[in-house]
Amino acid sequence: MPEPISDVADPRVADFRDLHAGDRPAGRERGTGPVIVEGVPAVQRLLASPYRVRAVLGVPGRLADLDLPGDVPAYEMDKWALSELIGFRLTRGVLASADRRPPADVGELLAGPDPAAPRRLAVLEALNDAENLGSIARSAVALGIDGLLLDPRCADPLYRRAVRVSMGHVLALPFAVLPDWPGGLSRLSEAGYLTVALTPAPDAVDLTEVDPRTHPRTAVLLGAEGPGSPPRHRRRPGCAPGSPCAPASTPSASPRRRPSRSRPCADYWRSDQRARMARASSAREGSHMTSYRLAVTCETLVKSR
Numbered sequence: 001m002p003e004p005i006s007d008v009a010d011p012r013v014a015d016f017r018d019l020h021a022g023d024r025p026a027g028r029e030r031g032t033g034p035v036i037v038e039g040v041p042a043v044q045r046l047l048a049s050p051y052r053v054r055a056v057l058g059v060p061g062r063l064a065d066l067d068l069p070g071d072v073p074a075y076e077m078d079k080w081a082l083s084e085l086i087g088f089r090l091t092r093g094v095l096a097s098a099d100r101r102p103p104a105d106v107g108e109l110l111a112g113p114d115p116a117a118p119r120r121l122a123v124l125e126a127l128n129d130a131e132n133l134g135s136i137a138r139s140a141v142a143l144g145i146d147g148l149l150l151d152p153r154c155a156d157p158l159y160r161r162a163v164r165v166s167m168g169h170v171l172a173l174p175f176a177v178l179p180d181w182p183g184g185l186s187r188l189s190e191a192g193y194l195t196v197a198l199t200p201a202p203d204a205v206d207l208t209e210v211d212p213r214t215h216p217r218t219a220v221l222l223g224a225e226g227p228g229s230p231p232r233h234r235r236r237p238g239c240a241p242g243s244p245c246a247p248a249s250t251p252s253a254s255p256r257r258r259p260s261r262s263r264p265c266a267d268y269w270r271s272d273q274r275a276r277m278a279r280a281s282s283a284r285e286g287s288h289m290t291s292y293r294l295a296v297t298c299e300t301l302v303k304s305r
Contacts, residue, residue, distance in 0.1 A: 002056075002063050002074040008085040013075060015097035016057055019160060020087030035100050035171075036160040039092035040065045042168030047072075049171040051098040057082070058094035066094070100158060106184075109147050109176040110191040118216035121193070123149045125181070126224040130155040134165030136222070141169040148175040149219070151182075188219050197221040 005013055015034045034054055037046045043066060046053060055073045056063060059082060068074055083089045112119045122145050127133045133155045137148065148157065154177075155162060157170050178184045188195050194215040196207070212218050 002058070002076040004060075005057075005075045005077050006081060008081055012055070012073070013057055013077070013085060015055060016086050016095055018087050031100075031156050031158070033100065034097040035158045035163065037096045037098065037168060037171075038090070038094070038160065038164045039167075040094055042163065042166075043094055043096045045168030046096055046098055046171055049098075049168075051101060051171055054097040054099060056094065056096045059090075062093040103150075104147070104174045104176040106149070106176045106178055106187065109149060109174055110187060110193070112146060119193075120145050120217075121147050121149055121188075121219045123185075123188070123195075123219050123221040124154050125151045125221065127154045127222070128224070130159045130162040131165045133157055134162035134170060137162070137166040137170035137173050141166075141173055145220075146174070148173060150175060150177050152177060152179060185221075191217070193217045193219040195219045195221055198223070 003012075008017070016036070019036060035046075035051060037043050040062070043056065047066070047069070053069075053072045055075065056066065056068060057075045057077060059079045060076050063074055063076065077085065079090070079093075086095070109121070122136065122140050124133065124136065127136070127150075134157075137157060140148065150157070157163075157173075157175050163170055178187075185195070192215075194210075194212070194217065196210060196218060198221065
């Protein structure tokens with residue numbers, strides 16, 4: 001049974017104090033501290049993940065929706081006291097905190113469990129909006145992406161807002177941070193990956209001209225909304241031998257930007273169900289377009305699986 005708590009200063013709920021303060025409390029380094037998860041579906045995914053749950057906190061009656069293990073501390077607070085504790089009004093009724101796990105080793109992420117098996121990675125550059133990153137993670141899990149490779153400027157994928165928008169799916173997605181950016185991107189080709197960089201550049205190779213069947217390992221490089229991937233990536237050596245490259249020996253293939261954001265997804269996908277999934281996965285316009293680009297790319301790439 002959950003233990004009732006009425007005092008917002010109770011140390012048992014310290015993990016949840018002042019969550020409105022940003023991605024970390026004052027004085028705490030970025031990417032440290034517990035992972036905070038909001039909502040019943042996301043907490044259920046947390047319970048099924050490798051992350052160790054520290055505590056669960058909810059309004060009276062809400063924790064009954066969770067099948068909590070007996071060793072997980074569970075607490076209940078009145079909704080007004082809970083809102084005072086966290087610093088905003090909680091609409092999902094339940095929160096959980098978990099021990100943070102370190103990012104994966106870059107080499108292990110690139111290799112995967114079986115270095116000879118097909119593998120798909122999403123490589124993110126300058127995705128500094130946590131909600132956009134969470135939306136990408138949610139789409140990536142749905143589309144069979146095996147992991148995320150982040151540049152050092154990306155938002156923390158375990159920040160509360162990223163986890164919330166991903167609906168907890170980011171907790172099941174391995175990720176690594178590449179400290180030597182962009183020089184370290186050469187490790188992709190060394191590990192046998194074809195790099196496909198998404199860009200709105202008018203001279204880019206259309207994605208339909210890239211045949212992933214010629215290369216079982218593909219890395220999809222996504223830049224920030226608006227500019228897309230920087231031009232330097234289209235000049236970067238990195239295509240594995242025998243892989244298709246853009247004209248003039250540019251190393252990565254990229255889709256042209258579609259003419260209108262309002263054009264139906266069904267124009268590009270073969271089923272309305274996938275189109276609905278793309279629309280449902282968006283939290284806002286920016287994250288919609290980034291996730292949509294990822295989804296369109298993966299629709300082509302997964303055909304070889």
